[in-house]
Amino acid sequence: MDARFLGIPELTEAPSAAVVVDVMRAFTVAAWAFARGAEKIVLAESLDEVLALKARRPDWVALKDGPPAPGFDAVNSPALLRSADLGGRTVVQKTTAGTVGALAVKDASLVLCAGFVVAEATARVLRERGCGSVTFVVTGEDGRADEDLACAEYIARRASGAAADAAGFLRRAAGSRAAAELAEGVREGSHPDDVALCLELDRFPFAMVAALEDSHMVLRPFDMPSAADGVPSAGSSSRM
Ligand SMILES: O=C(O)[C@H](CS(=O)(=O)O)OP(=O)(O)O
Numbered sequence: 594m595d596a597r598f599l600g601i602p603e604l605t606e607a608p609s610a611a612v613v614v615d616v617m618r619a620f621t622v623a624a625w626a627f628a629r630g631a632e633k634i635v636l637a638e639s640l641d642e643v644l645a646l647k648a649r650r651p652d653w654v655a656l657k658d659g660p661p662a663p664g665f666d667a668v669n670s671p672a673l674l675r676s677a678d679l680g681g682r683t684v685v686q687k688t689t690a691g692t693v694g695a696l697a698v699k700d701a702s703l704v705l706c707a708g709f710v711v712a713e714a715t716a717r718v719l720r721e722r723g724c725g726s727v728t729f730v731v732t733g734e735d736g737r738a739d740e741d742l743a744c745a746e747y748i749a750r751r752a753s754g755a756a757a758d759a760a761g762f763l764r765r766a767a768g769s770r771a772a773a774e775l776a777e778g779v780r781e782g783s784h785p786d787d788v789a790l791c792l793e794l795d796r797f798p799f800a801m802v803a804a805l806e807d808s809h810m811v812l813r814p815f816d817m818p819s820a821a822d823g824v825p826s827a828g829s830s831s832r833m
C-alpha cells in the first residue's frame with residue numbers, strides 16, 4: 594500500500610482513499626457518540642452552520658470544541674460524552690481540526706475518520722477494500738501533530754498487513770503537545786480522563802465512514818461484513 598501523510602494545507606487534489614486522523618479529540622469523540630447510540634454525525638463547516646441546523650432540527654445534538662457555549666449541547670470531550678444517552682440521535686460536530694480535515698477530502702471516493710479507538714477496524718477496511726494508495730490526513734498542527742501522525746503510521750502499517758507494536762505509537766501520542774495541553778487543562782471543554790480515553794487502542798469494533806448525503810458530509814459507523822455471515826454486524830451501518 595502506498596501511504597502519504599499530509600496536513601490539511603497540503604491537500605491539493607481529492608485522493609481516492611483518505612483516512613482522516615484526529616486522535617485528540619474529534620474522532621475519539623465521534624466513536625464514543627456512536628457507542629452511546631448516535632445514528633449519524635453531520636460534520637459542519639462552521640459554528641454558524643451548526644446553530645442553523647440545530648434551529649431547524651432542535652432534536653439534533655450540537656457539539657463544538659472549546660468551552661461550552663449558548664445553543665450548543667455538548668463539547669468535544671470523550672469523557673464528558675461517555676455517559677450520554679444518544680440513542681437514535683443525530684450529532685452535528687464542528688471542531689478546529691478533525692471536522693475540517695474530513696471536509697477537505699469530501700470528494701474522495703472513500704473517507705474514513707479515525708483515531709486509536711478504531712484503528713484496527715479502520716485498517717481492516719483498507720485491507721479488505723484492497724486500497725493501493727491511501728492519503729492519511731494528519732489533522733493537527735498542519736500535519737505535525739504527533740498523536741495524529743503516530744496513529745496514521747500505525748494504521749498504515751496494519752493496513753499493509755505488517756505487524757506493528759502499538760506501544761511505541763501510543764507512547765508518541767501520549768507525549769504529544771495535545772496530550773500535554775489536555776492534561777494541563779489548557780484546552781477548554783475537557784475532562785481529566787480525555788487523554789486516557791483517546792489512547793485506548795481498538796476500544797470499538799467499528800470503523801467510521803464519511804460520505805456526502807444531501808450536500809452534507811455525514812459520518813456513520815461501519816462494520817465490515819464478517820467472512821462467516823457475509824452481513825454487517827447488527828446496529829452498524831454498512832453504507833460505503
Ligand atoms: O477539541 C480539541 O481537542 C481540538 C481543539 S484545539 O485544537 O485544541 O483548540 O479540536 P480537534 O479538531 O478535535 O483536534
Ligand SMILES: [Mg+2]
Nearest residue numbers: 615617618733
Ligand atoms: Mg486534534
